[in-house]
Amino acid sequence: MMLPDRIFMRLLRLPYVRTRMLIMLLSLVMFVPLADQLLWRYVYGFINDLSPGTWLIFFVWLGFPDAFNFWVREELAFKRRLILCLGMLCFYVLALGAIPFDPYAYGFQPWIILFGLTAWVAWHGRNAAGITLLLGIDLAVYALHGLASDNLWDYLFDPVMMIVLAISLIRPLMSRRKIRSQS
């Protein structure tokens, strides 16, 4: 008969179990009281509401990598991730006032954005089922007014998503650099 500690050690060797335990641990840490309130409130004070897309990324990336396997068979290509990340960076730079043009203002009456998303999905939606699904969820949450924001942009992406994308670019960039230096 296998002892419980051995079962535990065997389970711990499974990568998904390890990841999920890490998530549980991190989640519990968020409820640790610090000064007069929970740690979560300090984190929330900084990051504010996360977009539905970021929650899904965390969901898939940290614990349930197979959840959307039917529609997403491979991760987003490096170039597309790079373009998305740079696009978000440009958006934030403009929204913070680099020039008089403010793209964020278009999210309060988002007709142009809705038209653009529809056109993109009509053109490319079948080949990018994962992103189409994500956009559909974003729009549904926007319609339900699921976040504090009244701006559609805040439902499509957020700075945390940009940071996650940037982190995901580091390893491919490093390996490309290594290959170049070897050749």
Added chain:
Amino acid sequence: MLKRWFPMMVFAVGLLAAIFTATLPERPQFGQPDQATAALAATKAAALPASFAWADLPRPTPSAHAATLAEVLPGTRLPVDRTEQDLEPVHLVAAWFGGSREGAADVSLYQADWHANASWLPAREIMTRQQAERELGRNIRKLGNPLIVTEPGRLHLFFVSVSYGGWAGSAINRSTSTDGGKFWQPSQRIVTSPFFNLSTLVRNPGTWLSDGSLGLPVYHEFVTKHGEWLRLDPEGRVLAKERMPMPRATLQPAVVALDGQNAVAALRDAGPGENQVQWSETHDAGRSWQAGSARTIPNPNSAVAMIGLRDGSLLMAGNPIGGNRNQLSLLRSTDQGSTWTLVRVVEQSPNDRDEFSYPALIQDRTGAIHLVYTWLRKGIRHARFTQAWLNNPGNPTVPAVPQ
């Protein structure tokens, strides 16, 4: 098959729902009283004799700053000539932030009430940092500028809070009261910036639009400093946002609507070098703003307040001296802000370190003008005067500064 088309179906449902709920507000137009009402209000204001009086608001804390002032209006829109309304004494509410010093963790928002022919009632703490943390569900490091905006039967309290960093990390929050400021509803955060909702602050009152929405001048301090214009629906949802592009760093726009489509904004000059009151204009009720040439009024990087008086002139309060805030004056323009004349010095001190700043102006329904301002950072002072007092600048009143 169904599974393959599932993403498209989700997108279609999401899109339809978004189309049904996305805002499509009316073309904006500034709310203006009808001609007869405006004429009657102008006559009443002009008939008030010249007078000036000042009083100190209660001082519950060692430091106080950034006062706002609003008149509590009855619940229904009554014509300005109604006798019953005249018989009710004017009720003003002022709010400011106070504590041991600006930015300290013990800073709270305070409110005091004033009824005509009476003194200020004791101050009440209406928002503490801990209360804001509870209501907003996040840590709050400090509280900042409050702003009360009035409409018949309801007061709106906007206030600045910071979770991390300095004032550039501010966000604005909103609460309402339907009983003249006795009880404030739990506050809610307004999201105005995509980058961690950083850096939107409020200072000067807004302008009601004809569809019941509120045009609210705000400003941004992170990376760049500029004025912004928010359009909020009656429940505080953001309908639109516009920047006030300026060639220099500017803060704290004070906006006055001239008619249904035109409005002017005076802005604090936060740029380097010689500072002057900056100017911006809209000709489409806030849908776009154009930079005007700076007014030849010195501005030592300090807040200005501006209102339109019943006689059609504009009244501005500020510190029109270079470098310091030790003189608070009133300036008037009879040509919609093109030229300004200094009409009264409200308070001044020979000591450069003294501060009479952050003015807030209103003209109540009887025509009396009220000014509140930060007095030496120790308290808030209230000056009450009439148009006739402004028209006769022969004997400027300068209250002595107690040592």
